[in-house]
Amino acid sequence: MSQSVPEYVRDAHAIYRESFAIIRSEADLSRVPADLEPLAVRVAHACGMPDVIDDLMFSADAGSAGKAAVEAGAPFLCDCRMVADGVTRARFAKQNPVLCTLYDDGVPELAKEMGTTRSAAALELWRPHLEGAIVAIGNAPTALFRLLEMLDAGAPRPALILGFPVGFVGAAESKQALAEDSRGVPFVAVRGRRGGSAMAAAALNALGAERH
Amino acid sequence: MSQSVPEYVRDAHAIYRESFAIIRSEADLSRVPADLEPLAVRVAHACGMPDVIDDLMFSADAGSAGKAAVEAGAPFLCDCRMVADGVTRARFAKQNPVLCTLYDDGVPELAKEMGTTRSAAALELWRPHLEGAIVAIGNAPTALFRLLEMLDAGAPRPALILGFPVGFVGAAESKQALAEDSRGVPFVAVRGRRGGSAMAAAALNALGAERH
Numbered sequence: 001m002s003q004s005v006p007e008y009v010r011d012a013h014a015i016y017r018e019s020f021a022i023i024r025s026e027a028d029l030s031r032v033p034a035d036l037e038p039l040a041v042r043v044a045h046a047c048g049m050p051d052v053i054d055d056l057m058f059s060a061d062a063g064s065a066g067k068a069a070v071e072a073g074a075p076f077l078c079d080c081r082m083v084a085d086g087v088t089r090a091r092f093a094k095q096n097p098v099l100c101t102l103y104d105d106g107v108p109e110l111a112k113e114m115g116t117t118r119s120a121a122a123l124e125l126w127r128p129h130l131e132g133a134i135v136a137i138g139n140a141p142t143a144l145f146r147l148l149e150m151l152d153a154g155a156p157r158p159a160l161i162l163g164f165p166v167g168f169v170g171a172a173e174s175k176q177a178l179a180e181d182s183r184g185v186p187f188v189a190v191r192g193r194r195g196g197s198a199m200a201a202a203a204l205n206a207l208g209a210e211r212h
Numbered sequence: 213m214s215q216s217v218p219e220y221v222r223d224a225h226a227i228y229r230e231s232f233a234i235i236r237s238e239a240d241l242s243r244v245p246a247d248l249e250p251l252a253v254r255v256a257h258a259c260g261m262p263d264v265i266d267d268l269m270f271s272a273d274a275g276s277a278g279k280a281a282v283e284a285g286a287p288f289l290c291d292c293r294m295v296a297d298g299v300t301r302a303r304f305a306k307q308n309p310v311l312c313t314l315y316d317d318g319v320p321e322l323a324k325e326m327g328t329t330r331s332a333a334a335l336e337l338w339r340p341h342l343e344g345a346i347v348a349i350g351n352a353p354t355a356l357f358r359l360l361e362m363l364d365a366g367a368p369r370p371a372l373i374l375g376f377p378v379g380f381v382g383a384a385e386s387k388q389a390l391a392e393d394s395r396g397v398p399f400v401a402v403r404g405r406r407g408g409s410a411m412a413a414a415a416l417n418a419l420g421a422e423r424h
Contacts (some may be wrong), residue, residue: 009381047408048379049405118224148217149217166258167257168260192260197298198408
């Protein structure tokens with residue numbers, strides 16, 4: 001005999017409100033600057049894990065730098081399409097351009113030439129947009145490593161780096177390298193293997209306007 | 213003084229191989245049927261957490277049902293765009309259609325009419341495609357609850373449900389409801405709050421052909 005579907009909350013606003021209340025009740029936000037709290041809560045919301053907030057690493061100026069870049073209409077440079085698609089356009093009145101160059105013409109060939117991943121090679125196409133941009137890396141450790149190399153070689157400086165590559169090879173290491181020396185660029189990252197496009201998109205969205 | 217960027221693996225195939233080897237060395241796969249092992253490993257890969265495999269719930273026929281549906285060219289019905297975009301098209305020789313109806317015309321109005329979320333209302337537009345489809349829910353608990361209600365009311369039956377809604381309100385409950393009574397439909401889901409579009413897309417991709 002079939003069980004019936006249990007009662008559930010169907011109101012999107014109520015779901016958001018209740019979710020954020022649960023996160024705030026379970027997470028330790030004492031370490032997080034006030035202007036990064038919405039970001040911390042949204043990152044936890046994206047993955048269902050309040051303790052991810054304990055693993056957030058950030059520079060003190062990340063919140064203000066992010067807000068200013070959003071206000072200035074800065075582009076969002078995303079390492080994968082899932083991050084770009086996760087951006088809630090309605091939160092950004094300045095219609096900040098959202099770019100992902102991973103599938104652009106020539107990237108596979110460039111990757112071969114450079115002896116690296118397509119994710120890292122795709123950053124070459126960021127160069128004209130990099131100055132003052134918000135970089136959101138939600139997939140590839142090699143993209144974050146490559147960004148640091150480009151900065152060391154004198155590439156234009158983004159306004160903020162959101163470092164959320166995920167996985168078992170290079171994710172923890174690339175984020176540690178960013179946190180140890182972000183080359184003077186404001187940053188937020190999550191320590192360790194955890195990360196992903198949903199967290200990266202949530203961090204971006206937190207810099208926009210609340211819609212409710 | 214700036215630190216230099218540490219050495220890192222730049223070969224995409226090597227990164228995959230090493231990642232999957234790490235997951236297999238750390239995870240307990242003894243409980244997972246052989247034909248779901250690739251799915252389990254890919255889901256762990258997508259989130260950086262081998263222990264997520266301990267939380268996988270599944271019916272014994274999920275792997276074979278998924279493979280057969282893929283072979284039959286079944287459509288993939290995704291609750292959000294991030295899942296749809298995460299599907300690696302090259303893995304599916306039958307060019308299975310990938311559908312996400314969340315942003316279709318009329319969905320906001322339908323949600324108001326139905327008194328539910330847009331994510332749940334969007335499932336109404338799945339009806340012509342539901343028979344034999346693979347459903348991948350990577351965001352909204354309300355979408356999974358709604359699917360169960362539709363099945364109880366006699367909707368066409370999908371071939372497989374991949375249940376990976378994430379979050380604090382309804383995610384654990386909707387997946388528990390699926391696992392307790394999947395209405396005879398083969399399923400894979402992750403217990404608890406964890407989930408998300410990356411895991412759902414990874415589960416789908418695992419049903420396709422290996423590219424390396």
